[in-house]
Amino acid sequence: METKRIVATVVMLLVAAFVRAPLSGAAHTGGTADWPEHHGHGRTNISPDKGLLKEWPLSGPRKIWTYSQCGRGYSGVTIADGMIFTAGDFERQERVIALDMDGKLLWKQPNGDSWRRSSPGSRATPTYSDGAVYHMNPTGRLAAYEAKSGRPLWVVDLKAKFDAKYGIWALAENVIVDGDKILCMPGGPRGRVVALDKRTGKTLWVNTEIEHSAAYCSGLVVNHGGARQLITLTQRSVVGVDVETGKLLWSAPFVPRSPQNSLTPVFKDGYVFIACGHSSGGRLIKPDLSARSAKTVWHREDLDDCHSGALLVDGRLYGTACRQGGKQFYCVDFLTGRTIKLDKTFGKVGITFADGMIYALNYQGTMYLLAITPEGFDVISRFELKRKPVNSYLAHPVVCGGRMYIRCGNDLHAYDIQAD
Template sequence: MKSGFAILFLLFTIRLFSQEVVEWRGVNRSGLYNETGLLKEWPESGPELFKKIEGVGKGFSQAIVVGQTIFITGIKQDTTDVLSAFNFNGELLWDTPYGRSWTRSYIDSRSTPTYQDGKLYVSSGTGQLNCVDAKTGNKIWHVDVVTEYAGEIHKHGDAEAPLLVRNLVVFVTGGETNTMIAFNKNTGNPVWQTKSLGGTKSYASPTVINHHGQEIVLVQTAENLIGVNSENGEIFWSYNLFQYHTHENGKGAQTNAPLYHNGEIFVTSGYEHPALLFSLSDDGKSIKLKWENNILDTHHGGVVFVEGNIYGSTWENNSRGKWASVNWETGETKWEQDWENKGAIITADDMLYLYEEKRGNVALAEPSTDSLKIISNFKVDAGAGPHWAHPAIYDGKLFVRHGDVLMIYNIKE
């Protein structure tokens, strides 16, 4: 039951942070968290467990934090995706069902909510886009994007984290009618639609970049990498990625958000698809392939960019992989080596955080072009299912989700 104090504290928190965009994988969806003063080494048993919250619902999505409120999605009611708010005592503040979950394969919530101006934006596993009041959990608007706009979802469900661009929330439809639609973030009314280039939605969430003053939304469908004018939905350019999908598995499976740095775009998607780096023209209206790398084929754990190099895991098969580093400028593989298994990676305070997917080992590593330098590690001992949720860092705390359980660790010095 909600206490008056908890509600007042939640309202204060939301107002205090009302202008901040909080979203999947931190700053610009890059896996970077702007945190400092974090531990450079953990105790042998791992960092202090601050709080374990059980009953968050089955899910692969990441938790986000606004002030002292935790928002997370999970399946709690049969085949319904539910968005929940918790305080740091682990008390449930509200639950909001927001759409039909994906039921054909890997039945867990996928979408990480995006927060701004007291509102949360989240998508169900079947492509139902919602705007939810962060104070109360009340739905402000709801659009069944896939049904109403003839979208097409790839075979393992919709995993998109909605992207905010100025007063818009942009969302990928895929399919033969549109590629992407922008909605007014306050009303849910459509603002512009991008023509279709064919292909279903992919698993990768879109990102937005500012390139020489030109704001471009980067979209991946099952077939293409596409640059879209954020002002009107005009397609600036597209590049066929499907041509590289020669392995018997993973056809059409673009799995990771792209990275942008210094006028260049990096994409990777597992399944022995080569990692690709593209150079943007100065006006942002065209791209050119700069290099290919056949080692860093990250499955779905994301990659990070640290001091001129890219770090992530590699794909050997759907249940096995290694870790690698590639130089951004040249595409040279600096190293590839074993550590437990493939998984998700983020970075903060000049360190790497690895969360391998099979047994739940978590590592703190020093970025290096010589080798994978593990400093400390521990093992998650709660929850069930694959360890596929990406970790996150907020206010000196590491958030690790495993199925129905969210664990919060103190990692502040």
């Protein structure tokens, strides 16, 4: 049972979206050296960085600095406007943290009580947009802060306002900023999905049509079928919601054998990939707005992705399966599900992509650099990080501005990966 809880923690914390071309998320901050929300612009998990190292020394790339007061948790990092943001638990209080690019603390602000029950620690990664930072704690306290100073701007208690419902591992959503709206899923009977004004926290619309409560998923926004829609997972379905009105556009059952619907859906040209760790495998669906439903294109039990998400590059899906797939790192064709390559040597990994390479960090603290090849992928380099307790290496690596950032528990490391 403990093993199941550990794995599920990974899922809900790293709910990730790996998409090639959706339009979503935080506003761009200008230039390429920013990563303003979990998994970057549009939640593609694809960095625009170029000119990066194609192999590393045996000891790994040069470490620039380490910040060792992140607190307990699994939050990743966002980078914008010359600052780095993350979150962590400090005794009984959750806090949002801002650093400068030299790893020096700028500010640290509370965001409610920390999560003390199953798999304690922070979950969500802060989202940046237009000079503000937004963060939701595990019990649904959604707060906005001025990015430069940390000054609190507003707070909405989603549990009190919408009767937010969450599972044994709490809420783990990385909220989306789309234009002037914040989109999130309290999952309660008074608000399954809601849109708030990002400047004030005022409610713009509420969806109560959806039947099921929140899972551990962070959705994505796409333009498809003449509508701008939020695609996300509930505990028992996948849904598309009109971003402008909150109307439910379509839904399809996705009932896991264990409550771990957490993978951010992957969208490409009208097709959506969804998966659930440990139980329901992975499947490609095609939503039909006229029928308000979706048709299954293919389904594979062994693609039960729960930790790495699914990274889409040039028509191929990359990620890590869980129990059904034997913790295999996979490369499959997006439209057909055809196997290109499977590898069980890594264990479960969190991934990101930059300059033709996949960066993969496994549970044990081994960092891999993989080259994409016609046959799938090849391991080019690897190095070992300092051994940490179980669950320390759950946050996905981030590549931004010629650096690689790795969060492991209380520590955040920055490495120089820019080629000379």
